[in-house]
Amino acid sequence: AFECPMTFQELRVIGTDHIEHVVIREDSDIPKFVAIKCKTRFEEKVIKFRLPERAVPANFTPKKTKVLCKGTRIAKYFGECEVSTRSVEFSIKLFDCGHFYLKQTLPGSGASPYWVIFEGRYERTEKGLALEYLFRYSWQIAKTRLMPEFALEAVPKDHRSRLAWCGEVSEQLLNGTVPSIVGEDPFCWIELCREPDVVGKGKARFNEEGDDVPAKPEPPAEDEAVSEVRRRATSSRAPAASSNKAHSPAAGSTADVQAVSPPPPPPKNETQPFGAEGLLGVDSKVDDEPIWPLYLGLFIFALLLLIFCFWTWEDKQKAAGI
Structure with a gap:
């Protein structure tokens, strides 16, 4: 094995x-x-x-270390099928050394899924793949501490199955039987599709539902006649400026400087931030409400305070016997 x-x-x-x-x-x-x-x-x-170490290495790690598969992976097929009353995920990897790695996973096992790994030999034919299973083992991280020791399980002699090519594209779909890990039947029917060898990297787009940002409009092309007039005007000003500079150097220094009109003052802000209506637009007109209720309230408060002080003074006099 x-x-x-x-x-x-x-x-x-x-x-x-x-x-x-x-x-x-x-x-x-x-x-x-x-x-x-x-x-x-x-x-x-x-x-x-x-087993001796040359059969299984001492640093063997379940699900991470492969015992028979030593070559380069050339293909991977995956799928999910109903087996008995459970949903089981399948993935099979083919290596150029002639070995395969079959993993069956129970996805309903929570954060620590239950895996069953098969390794063996495969033979490629015109109709599909012929698989020969050599050994298997089960693994679950949550129950690692409860397992007294890890064991590879032997399978019956000549434990074989076949997977056939299907579909219009060659070697992209497989269907057939593999050993079952749930239910009472020793084998189950599965359908697998091939994983792409190279996955293209597309541009990330985070807002799929939003509208595309409209492109900034390009400025309209300038008329050829207008461009020609401007070019001639520029060329005619250049000789005149050079001749003036040759006859009067002092005047030429000032002639080269073109008078630039100052930019127009910015328009006055019609809405004054601290104007009659203030920041919040509240009307600041004179309040016409009478103010005598405020004075009346202050007078009543002072009268009550005076009465309270008089009662306090009278109680102290009685207590002193005066």
């Missing part, structure tokens, strides 16, 4: 029922391991092999 020769002495074979571990050194140890009574509610016994 790992395409490298290995001897039995290089492998460490361990039989386990998820509670006890038995080291298997020869063929006669296998019947003894099978005869051991299982201590779990479900009878399941597994034989594990510890």
